[in-house]
Amino acid sequence: MATEYSCTARNETPLERADRNFAELLQELRVTQTGVQILFAFLLTLAFSPRFPSLDALQRGTYVTTLLLAVLAAALFTAPAALHRSLFQQRAKPLIVRVSSRLAAAGLGVLVLTLTGSVLLVVDVTAGRAAGIAAGAVTLLVCVGLWGVLPRLVRLPAARAEAPPEEEADIRPSGARGGAPRPMRRERCR
Numbered sequence: 001m002a003t004e005y006s007c008t009a010r011n012e013t014p015l016e017r018a019d020r021n022f023a024e025l026l027q028e029l030r031v032t033q034t035g036v037q038i039l040f041a042f043l044l045t046l047a048f049s050p051r052f053p054s055l056d057a058l059q060r061g062t063y064v065t066t067l068l069l070a071v072l073a074a075a076l077f078t079a080p081a082a083l084h085r086s087l088f089q090q091r092a093k094p095l096i097v098r099v100s101s102r103l104a105a106a107g108l109g110v111l112v113l114t115l116t117g118s119v120l121l122v123v124d125v126t127a128g129r130a131a132g133i134a135a136g137a138v139t140l141l142v143c144v145g146l147w148g149v150l151p152r153l154v155r156l157p158a159a160r161a162e163a164p165p166e167e168e169a170d171i172r173p174s175g176a177r178g179g180a181p182r183p184m185r186r187e188r189c190r
Helices: 014-046 057-086 093-127 129-161
Strands: 169-172 182-185
Touching: 014 093, 014 169, 057 169, 093 129
Parallel strands: none
Antiparallel strands: 169 182
16 A cells, blocks of 8 residues: 655655755755845945945935845745744644745845846946946846746756656555556655
């Protein structure tokens, strides 16, 4: 009889899979969060630089918007730890993983805008408005390309290379009646 508690592709239970997925997510967040914290610190120091009072209204607006986006990105990337802490030992790990994954995805979306605004501001101040807009647009395109388009392109060949579910079969006894073993579909793991 097939067990609903195991995930045969990695031979792990759903709770083990949730633990692994959460550990992988936390590792990804550690990398991203460090960058966001450095960017946020950089943005905070800009307001105290001697040249800051000379910024025009658009530059100040870009600065404030980018600073607030950095705060939002940091909040989104730290939210999974707070969620885990508040639901610790309440048998909610699969839910924590799903919600945390969505928070991380939202954080990446906000981070794209934060990076775009930062580059726009710095290049606008140092090289002019047209160069700032161009550099911001390139930053946006690069991030969307690497973080959004590239994973989809990589996933297409990987999906074609996967064996169809019919080829992934365990053999299980047919029950009390005896008879030939029959194939059992494997559960797909994430």
